[in-house]
Amino acid sequence: MAVEAKIAELEGGIGAMCTSSGQAASLLSLLNILKYGDSFISTSQIYGGTVNLFAFTLKKMGIECIFVDAHASDEEILAAFKPDTKAVFGETLANPSLDVLDIERFAKIAHSKGVPLIIDNTFATPILCRPIEYGADIVIHSTSKYMDGHALQVGGVIVDSGNFDWTNGNFPDFTQPDESYHGISYTETYGKMAYILKARMQLMRDFGTYPSAHSAFLLNLGLETLAIRMKQYCENALKVAQYFKNSEKIESVTYPGLEGDSNYPLAQKYLKGASGVISVNIKGGKKNAIKFMDSLKLASNVVHVADIRTCVLHPASATHRQLTDEQLVAHKDKRFAYKVFCRA
Structure with a gap:
């Protein structure tokens, strides 16, 4: 989709996938990595609806969210990791506390544990901040907000930096054959595009959270200004x-x-x-x-x-x-x- 390519270019990523809402983008960005029994770390300074998604809905799916204060020390954050922790999540500008995340610091912490950093960049947009330049691996947005700018459509987007090494041994779903898709190995077949294409071919196929063409048209109008x-x-x-x-x-x-x-x-x-x-x-x-x-x-x-x-x-x-x-x-x-x- 043209609007996906435009957003990927704005964020400095190699690919993007639009979703039907910002919450869908948050959900799929994590489900593309996590499975039953896994955990992930999130800063506590995030949008209330996302807190509910992480703390309650994902818990029912067997995925644990470990909340940490964004201002906690490196040692405290590192101590929160478990052997099954597979990602770190935060917001560039927290909604509504307006805490600014130290993206470089969280990226270093996540990468030291061999897991990706996912950043919700909704309030900043790539005009004010490009998290990938500071080490973020995945960037998401609720495009219903500033990107649209006119409250005309509800949507979200996931942007892949293409920088994370999914072959580091922590993510077998990317390297081993996918039985639901002709036994394909995403890393072997798609290389740096493995994350975003797995999200599209596997999760979008199953959840169907894709925006309408008209919503994409309206979003593109907002992006132009x-x-x-x-x-x-x-x-x-x-x-x-x-x-x-x-x-x-x-x-x-x-x-x-x-x-x-x-x-x-x-x-x-x-x-x-x-x-x-x-x-x-x-x-x-x-x-x-x-x-x-x-x-x-x-x-x-x-x-x-x-x-x-x-x-x-x-x-x-x-x-x-x-x-x-x-x-x-x-x-x-x-x-x-x-x-x-x-x-x-």
Whole structure:
């Protein structure tokens, strides 16, 4: 597909496969590697829906997710590995905590154990960060967000860097004959393209999570303006973040593009802009938070994020409402925090 080739080129990968949603991309990116009895490591600072997928749904399939804090030491993360751990997962810009992942560090840790690093690059997009250049092996996106930019289609994509060695002995499903596909060995037949072609020939065949042609057409329209839009999102968000930072009604502002933000150093290393997403804690608790939401004139109160409209969302009662109080704290997702999405 033309749009797959375009996204692969944007990310610096050798191939891509579009899916019917971002969650489908997350799921297939892991199922292409893992089987019953395996485990993988994920940072705890990820999207709430992905937490549910990893902690509950995959668990029912016999796959364990081991959560680690993105800011934990190398020693702590390495200690979390088990003999059956087959991958490491993280988000470039975490949703909604906006933690910036130290991609190089996690890539070195994953590779020291002979497993790939999978990065969700949805909020950054390849315009702001290309994780493959920092050691990521697989990159995924919810294309429903910035890549589309207009909330016209729901989709996802998996991009293969082509850099990981699937013949290192940890991944027999890539090297041994696939009985479901004429006994083919993916590494012998396709070399560096083994991962993405196995995903297409095996998983897409079985799960059928492929987007419609019209969805791909709409996604391509969004990609044509992505570079222009991301630049403007970042400029607008920084101005709004600075305004909130100086407001007496705001308890705290999280935006990696702000000097003094805890993620500012990593943002300077990895990002060419901190996206259009801002997390704000409003003084006065839930009552004032609701008042703030109800008083907005131009912004839309919606669950969808990252398009051309200015939107607000309370993650703890919307996208992350299924999480426990303990998980919300772990995700830095305060109950009265808001994500603000700035108009381009």
